[in-house]
Structure formats: C-alpha cells, structure tokens
C-alpha cells in the first residue's frame with residue numbers, strides 16, 4: 001500500500017483523550033470573522049433556494065417570522081423541520097468545507113487514535129479491521145441545520161411548527177453493527193434511464209460523525225446537541241435500544257436512523273456545550289438528540305459533515321454518491337431522508353426526465369448558488385480524492 005497523500009496543514013489542537021473516554025470532542029476551528037462569513041453564505045444559499053432570507057428579530061412580527069420559517073422548512077426540509085435539518089447538499093461553499101485538508105487531518109487523527117489502534121470502545125472484528133485504512137478516506141455529502149427559536153417556531157401555540165428537535169437516536173443500526181458494521185442502507189433502485197447514476201450497493205460505514213457549528217450552543221435548551229457520553233464502551237451491553245416504545249408494528253429504523261426509546265439509555269442523554277465555529281465529533285455508537293427546546297433568540301446554524309475511512313464498501317458508496325453529486329441529485333428512495341421520495345416534488349411543471357427520476361427515488365436539488373467555472377474543479381489533490389473524483393493511490 002502506498003503512503004497516503006499528506007497536506008501540509010495547520011491542524012488545531014485536539015483533545016483525543018476526551019474523545020476516547022467520552023466518545024465525543026469539540027474542536028475550536030473557525031475565527032469569529034470566518035464564522036460570520038460562512039454563516040452569511042449559508043443563509044444566502046437558503047435565500048437563493050427559497051426566496052426567503054432567514055431573520056429572527058423585530059422589526060418583523062413573530063407572525064411574519066413564523067410564516068417565513070414555515071415556508072423555508074416546507075421547501076427545504078424532508079424531515080418536516082425536525083432538527084432544523086434542511087436539504088441543501090450541493091454548493092461550492094459546502095464542498096470547500098468538506099474538502100478542507102485541516103478538517104480531514106483532524107478526522108484522520110481521531111480515527112488513528114481510536115479505531116486505528118483498537119482503543120477500548122473502538123475495537124473492530126479482525127476481518128473488518130483489516131479492510132479499512134484510517135489514513136485515507138472520503139467525505140460524504142450531507143445537509144445543513146437551520147433551526148429557528150421556539151418563539152418563532154411555535155408562535156402563538158400554532159399547531160404547525162417551523163422547526164423542532166431531533167428525538168434521541170443513532171445514525172446506525174445496532175443490529176447491523178453486531179453483524180458486521182454495515183448499516184442497513186437498502187440498495188438504490190436500478191437505473192431505468194441513462195440519465196440516472198449507475199446503481200451501486202448503497203452502503204457506507206461512518207464511524208465518527210461530525211458537524212461544524214456556526215452559532216453558539218453553550219447553554220442548554222438552545223436547540224443544540226445532546227448525547228449520552230461513554231456509550232461507545234457499553235454499546236453492546238444494551239439488549240434492546242428501542243424496547244420501551246417499539247411494538248404494535250411501529251418502525252424503529254428509517255434507513256440508517258434508529259430511534260432510541262430505551263429509557264435506561266435516554267436518561268443519560270444530556271446537553272453538551274459547543275461554541276460557535278467549533279467542529280464537533282462523536283462516535284456512531286453514541287446515542288444523541290437535539291435539545292427539545294430552543295429558548296434562545298438566534299437561529300441554530302450548522303453544516304453536517306461526514307467522513308468515511310477507505311475500505312471496500314465505502315469506496316463503492318462514494319463512487320455512487322459522486323454520481324449523484326455530479327448531477328445534483330438526491331436519492332430519497334428507501335427512506336434515506338426519512339420520507340418516501342416518490343411523494344416529494346412533482347407538480348404540473350415537472351419535466352418528463354424529473355418525473356422518471358422521482359419515480360426511481362431520485363430528486364433533483366435546486367440549482368447551486370455558485371457552480372464554479374465550467375470544467376474546473378475547485379479541489380486540490382486531497383480534495384479530489386475525498387470527493388471520489390480521483391482514486392487514492
């Protein structure tokens with residue numbers, strides 16, 4: 001195996017010991033100026049996609065702001081506003097963050113000190129361990145968070161909420177981890193047209209999750225992350241993650257999403273303070289949520305990031321995802337975005353091509369705000385590998 005490509009980057013200090021002990025770590029990353037610039041960029045992307053610029057304060061009335069944010073959520077959120085998750089995947093500004101060599105350098109450091117050396121709580125079966133290389137990898141294409149304060153979301157006790165919390169969950173399937181670490185992504189539907197990306201087994205293994213926070217969640221009940229520290233070490237001691245609510249045919253998994261209702265677990269979930277501009281990493285075995293309430297006055301803005309260690313299933317997954325990225329498509333078949341994609345979109349002005357795509361579980365994301373110069377990739381050598389444009393050596 002050839003030596004991995006290294007970028008000469010200035011990597012921030014990382015308290016890896018904290019990650020190893022508690023299963024999560026916060027890493028200050030952006031300066032106040034960078035936070036403001038990137039936050040403004042994200043809000044402008046939202047405006048470009050929805051014709052609404054997200055605002056939170058007078059002189060606008062609460063009723064106006066409520067309607068504004070309901071409109072934004074209805075146009076962008078396939079989670080129905082849960083977690084403030086908005087379906088903005090494709091933009092050059094997001095690609096730049098995903099391929100920032102400093103971030104990947106941090107990720108590799110965390111991987112190497114945890115899974116890469118079988119630290120307690122990060123052991124892999126030998127047959128799995130040998131197939132992953134924690135010095136190389138891929139970025140994934142994920143979404144953003146824009147969660148407005150409850151004063152706006154729940155204005156006047158209206159039934160319709162613009163945004164809300166994410167209930168406790170895992171973004172993996174405990175059963176699949178037991179049986180070989182592959183989450184239960186169903187394969188995408190076979191292509192019915194040359195316009196569709198080639199169908200590949202849509203499985204990935206994302207051992208460490210991540211977001212870049214562009215607002216402050218230092219206080220509880222401001223819409224931020226909550227999690228149960230240390231569960232990476234006791235993950236396999238939990239007999240049934242969903243037992244206290246599942247039954248009567250209730251579905252617990254939506255693609256890789258597993259709702260956690262076992263009260264012996266949820267009682268351990270607590271607020272974790274994260275400062276604006278920080279990268280936040282947590283192990284996939286840590287059950288997590290976002291705060292039930294957002295009693296702050298500012299919107300929560302974050303970019304979800306994901307990185308996959310180099311290995312057979314992740315290489316196939318990235319090849320498939322790159323096909324979507326090149327065409328600006330999102331796959332919503334099989335509940336990947338918690339919804340049935342065939343129910344999304346449509347309308348009288350839908351083209352025949354988009355109809356066919358939608359029938360196969362793909363929808364086309366609205367045009368990117370910044371496409372870059374035609375034919376010119378904005379990535380360096382490592383970025384092209386992270387995006388799956390070039391093979392790792």
Ligand SMILES: [Fe+2]
Nearest residue numbers: 169170171288
């Ligand atoms: Fe999650």
